[in-house]
Amino acid sequence: DIQMTQSPSSVSASVGDRVTITCRASQGISSWLAWYQQKPGKAPKLLIYAASSLQSGVPSRFSGSGSGTDFTLTISSLQPEDFATYYCQQANSFPVTFGPGTKVDIK
Amino acid sequence: EVQLVESGGGLVQPGGSLRLSCAASGFTFSSYWMHWVRQAPGKGLVWVSRINSDGSSTSYADSVKGRFTISRDNAKNTLYLQMNSLRAEDTAVYYCARGGTLYGDYDYWGQGTLVTVSS
Numbered sequence A: 001d002i003q004m005t006q007s008p009s010s011v012s013a014s015v016g017d018r019v020t021i022t023c024r025a026s027q028g029i030s031s032w033l034a035w036y037q038q039k040p041g042k043a044p045k046l047l048i049y050a051a052s053s054l055q056s057g058v059p060s061r062f063s064g065s066g067s068g069t070d071f072t073l074t075i076s077s078l079q080p081e082d083f084a085t086y087y088c089q090q091a092n093s094f095p096v097t098f099g100p101g102t103k104v105d106i107k
Numbered sequence B: 001e002v003q004l005v006e007s008g009g010g011l012v013q014p015g016g017s018l019r020l021s022c023a024a025s026g027f028t029f030s031s032y033w034m035h036w037v038r039q040a041p042g043k044g045l046v047w048v049s050r051i052n053s054d055g056s057s058t059s060y061a062d063s064v065k066g067r068f069t070i071s072r073d074n075a076k077n078t079l080y081l082q083m084n085s086l087r088a089e090d091t092a093v094y095y096c097a098r099g100g101t102l103y104g105d106y107d108y109w110g111q112g113t114l115v116t117v118s119s
Helices: none
Strands: A004-007 A009-011 A021-024 A035-037 A045-049 A064-067 A070-075 A083-089 A104-105 B003-007 B011-014 B020-024 B034-039 B043-049 B059-060 B070-075 B078-083 B092-100 B108-109 B113-115
Touching: A004 A083, A009 A021, A021 A035, A021 A083, A021 A104, A035 A064, A045 A064, A045 B108, A070 A083, B003 B092, B020 B034, B020 B092, B020 B113, B034 B070, B034 B078, B034 B108, B043 B070, B043 B078, B043 B092, B059 B070, B078 B092
Parallel strands: A009 A104, B011 B113
Antiparallel strands: A004 A021, A021 A070, A035 A045, A035 A083, A064 A070, A083 A104, B003 B020, B020 B078, B034 B043, B034 B092, B043 B059, B070 B078, B092 B108, B092 B113
């Protein structure tokens, strides 16, 4: 199975900060990467697909980049509603695997 | 509006069985692959199973293969997960999710249903 790692595991940030989360795959996955946001007690929400494509309805402050093994999710100006846990997911190889998550909380 | 609503979770003893359902609405259910993803308390997301649009092809995570069965009824717009021989480590919130783009993402998720395996 492809192993996904994320860094940092948690980050404390303030409203207005730029936040960058990194996701690394144990082998190349081309652009078969998605990012999800999950708030406590809620289902995950798709933010980014195909590594850099913004899902419909997702604010443009979210962006994704990367290909191969290294990917980033950037929140350009953190808003109060963005405090959540973020997961990356690869679908290049069976089975689909998720990263362990990055928790973004309030500084 | 796309909606996925899971049901059927609950408390079950080790070795027992449960059947989860996921009622879909707001889209042409029979055109989409569907998936189950679970999340143990305080843990991350783990893919469990998938089924293609007409139900002719299924896949499972190794951890549930031979114990869980995914199925669908396109006439009823409903996805199922039959879970047998349940173990404590199957305790989790189970989400159904719709297959999104060809890049393998999941574009809509249900609210989840909690399965607790305990004596």
